[in-house]
Amino acid sequence: MYKQIFIEHAKLLKALANPKRLEIIQLLRDQELSVGQIQEMLDLPQANLSQHLQVLRQAQVVTARKEGKNIYYKIAHSNFLHASDLIREILIKRHQNDDLADELVLKMSDLVPLTHDPVCGMRLSPKTAAFALKRKSQTYYFCAEGCLKKFKTQPDRYLKSKQK
Ligand SMILES: [Zn+2]
Numbered sequence: 001m002y003k004q005i006f007i008e009h010a011k012l013l014k015a016l017a018n019p020k021r022l023e024i025i026q027l028l029r030d031q032e033l034s035v036g037q038i039q040e041m042l043d044l045p046q047a048n049l050s051q052h053l054q055v056l057r058q059a060q061v062v063t064a065r066k067e068g069k070n071i072y073y074k075i076a077h078s079n080f081l082h083a084s085d086l087i088r089e090i091l092i093k094r095h096q097n098d099d100l101a102d103e104l105v106l107k108m109s110d111l112v113p114l115t116h117d118p119v120c121g122m123r124l125s126p127k128t129a130a131f132a133l134k135r136k137s138q139t140y141y142f143c144a145e146g147c148l149k150k151f152k153t154q155p156d157r158y159l160k161s162k163q164k
Pocket of ligand 1: 041117119120121122142143144147
């Protein structure tokens with residue numbers, strides 16, 4: 001048993017050992033998402049994404065639920081998020097003194113009140129946001145590259161729909 005757990009631990013880490021898969025885990029932090037939603041957030045080809053989800057599912061990191069035509073994914077156990085956060089904290093600290101691109105102001109270790117990704121509506125804090133963008137003295141946070149890209153192309157579209 002003692003040895004067996006190390007073997008399983010190594011196997012699990014192998015399933016996690018991919019930047020996109022680690023990003024998917026962050027996106028599923030507080031919510032269940034459909035394949036289509038994840039695809040838009042990540043701006044990733046569907047075939048590619050399906051493969052990643054398959055690996056995560058086989059490793060029982062995520063669970064899937066079918067509803068109509070859609071398959072929804074969620075994190076199987078919150079410890080996967082805790083483990084990911086702990087490692088990310090170490091890595092983010094290592095970058096604390098780096099220069100960041102002008103428009104990307106991101107202190108991921110800061111915790112401020114929750115906000116929403118203006119594009120997909122995902123609940124975010126600066127700690128969990130992938131990107132931040134300053135525009136007219138306001139900072140907007142984004143779940144991943146797909147949403148940031150969309151916002152940059154048509155910011156007015158998303159700012160309008162936000163003020164319902
Ligand atoms: Zn988003």
